[in-house]
Amino acid sequence: MATTTTSSSLLALPSFRSNCNQRPSFRVRAQISGDKATSVEPVNGSVPVSKLPNPKGSEVNGKVKFQREDEIELLWDDGYGSKSVKDYFAAAREILKKPDGGPPRWFSPVDCGQPIKDAPTLFFLPGMDGTGMGLVPHQIALGKAFHVWCLHIPVHDRTPFQGLLKIVEDVLRQEHATRPNKPIYLVGDSFGGCMALAVAARNPSIDLVLILVNPATSFERSPLQPLLPILEMVPEELHFTIPYALSFIMGDPIKMASIGIDNQLPAGIKLNKLREKLTNSMLPLLSELGGIIPRETLLWKLKLLRSGAAYTNSRIHAVEAEVLLLVSGKDRMLPSQEESKRLHGLLKNCTVRCFKENGHTLLLEDSLSLLTVIKGTCKYRRSRRYDFASDFLPPSKGELDFALQELLRFLRNAVSSVFLSTMEDGRIVKGLAGVPDEGPVLLVGYHMLMGLELGPMSEAFIKEKNILFRGMAHPILYAETDSTKEFGYMDWIKVFGAYPVTATNLFKLLSSKSHVLLYPGGAREALHNRGEQYKLIWPDQQEFVRMAARFGATIVPFGTVGEDDIAELVLDYNDLMKIPFLSNYISEVTRDTKEFKLRDESSGEVANQQLYLPGVLPKIPGRFYYLFGKPIHTKGRPELVKDKEAAKLVYLEAKEEVEKCIAYLLKKREEDPYRSVVDRLSYSLTHLPENDVPSFEP
Secondary structure (H helix, E strand, O other): OOOOOOHHHHHHOOOEOOOOOOOOOOOEEEEEOOOEEEEEOOEOOEOOHHHOOOOOEEEEOOEEEEOOOOOOOOOOOOOOOOOOHHHHHHHHHHHOOOOOOOOOEEEOEHHHOOOOOOOOEEEEEOOOOOOOOOOHHHHHHHHHHOEEEEEEOOOOOOOOHHHHHHHHHHHHHHHHHHOOOOOEEEEEEOHHHHHHHHHHHHOOOOOEEEEEEOOHHHHHHOOOOOHHHHHHHOOHHHHHHHHHHHHHHHOOHHHHHOOOOOOOOOHHHHHHHHHHHHHHHHHHHHOOHHHHOOHHHHHHHHHHHHHHHHHHHOOHHHOOOEEEEEEEOOOOOOOHHHHHHHHHHHOOOEEEEEEOOOOOOHHHOOOOOHHHHHHHOOOOOOOOOOOOOOOOOOOOHHHHHHHHHHHOHHHHHHHOOEEEEEOOOOOEEEOOOOOOOOOOEEEEEOOOHHHOOHHHHHHHHHHHHOOOOEEEEOHHHHOOOOOOOEOOHHHHHHHOOOEEOOHHHHHHHHHOOOEEEEOOOHHHHHOOOOOOOOOOOOOOOOOOHHHHHHOOOEEEEEEEEOHHHHEEEEEOHHHHOOOHHHHHHHHHHHHHHHHHOOOOOOOOHHHOOOOOOOEEEEOOOOOOEEEEOOOEEOOOOOHHHHOHHHHHHHHHHHHHHHHHHHHHHHHHHHHOOOOOHHHHHHHHHHOOOOOOOOOOOO
16 A cells, blocks of 8 residues: 655544543544545554655544644643643553553554644653653643654563664654654653653754653662662562552652642632542552553563663763753652753753652643743744744743733732823823734833833733734843753743844844834843933934834834832942942853843943842832833835934934833823722722723823
């Protein structure tokens, strides 16, 4: 039977139905060589990778699934939290109904569906369980961005480590031959991390991105080492006790049970839900580990771990691949945090993120979507180089909810932001109606102290206009030098569209008709000195006008006020440099930032961009106010591209408009009866929760 050998088709034809109570359907139909529908018979319950075609649509259990849209929409449903460790056990139980001795094979979970256009392929290499179901909580999200394939190693399979490597290498080389310009992702969980590193060392010419989750390269220092001789002596009839012991070594049952429980629930309700899930779901499921990893299989896997770790460590120096290392702070199976420091020093291109509250089974515990972590570390790409414009994936609804509730809740509630905008006829109105819906749009404005205005502003654009603007960020935020760095605020701003402020990135974003946020004053303005609040510290050059005119972008100047209502700046850069130990630290940080060569051509204050954390004293919170000025149109004005004098006039017009917006807000906020947080709280207590706290009339 003639088939089209193309591994990019892997996503379309899942051979297992994970998370399903019915018997799995192992027969698939696909479009092969034009419009002819041909059946592909499974081998031992699995379709070999080389037999899968690349259809526009595929039929699974009588339902046709078609290719999704080219791009992901803003606030899409990533499904994270809808599947948990309970679904993992259900899927593992389903796949193990008819145990066999092999061989290992690949499958694509039905939940993954079909991804966006030009998506790269992701291969999941499992840990000790070997089921390949370790991505269950992440499948829906990953299936949007990748062609997802998982390796299943049957319970009674005894393929040695190098044999497993060959199975992985065969599919990688096939994928690389089919799409040589695409990166290939290897997600290696624990033992799978050893496989991923070993394969990368043996194939340095293939563009690989390794995502290693608590890799077992440190197995020789594992607490499981003394367990091996004990397990060999445990009688078969007592093996049922081993899964319970292993469960507390391998993962955190509480974190596993927490997936899907809303963090915003009252503490009592949340605790009851957690207790219910632990008693009714988690603890009874642990007994099933004995079926997933029987005694003989467990002994084999431990020996396989030992040989695999030794083999990998002997070749780790040859790894050229890009690596994202995810480590748990409470891993009781492996010394993962210590190992992360070693690997970070050995690997040439390694980024580390630590999750301090998680155990060994990080992917099955309550944390973050794996795709969120990939996006936040800028590891998602569809070509050889990461592109901040074309490779960006917009945030999901779950990511927005997490950011608003976990990262920005205090600031949002404290400042209760007021938004105003200016219509074409000059009228100032409440809300963002004056900001154009269609791009390209370039937002230029005042950078408040430490960029405090960014969170509420981004939320307002998303909720009112369904627009995610792409904000600039200092390139140092993209430096990766820490082997103990947690996934935090700096990663989240990348999830929400931050990009390094370079002319190339601005060019790409405006050419894609995006809404782009640019602060001409940069870090110098955001980290201003005492007495400089609401002072524009802009460069002399008309940096952005000619770029905007090249694409006919609309320039929208805006002003923000409120920093002086929430904090008082008591120690600025000049003050801190007078303190010996702080001045040495700041000088060290500033020296590191010089390698980015930001605004080398600029002169004056704006070129002097020392980064530091100012000393501030919090105040009883006032309110943030935003005013977007009258749009400045550059479309149909080609002279602005070449005529510097004409561009300078527009530049000065934009700067003057920002200053007018700030002056207007400083004056009008005095008329706001609810400027104080105390007054806003009083209003909230006497009105319905959905009523917004009013402000002054524009």
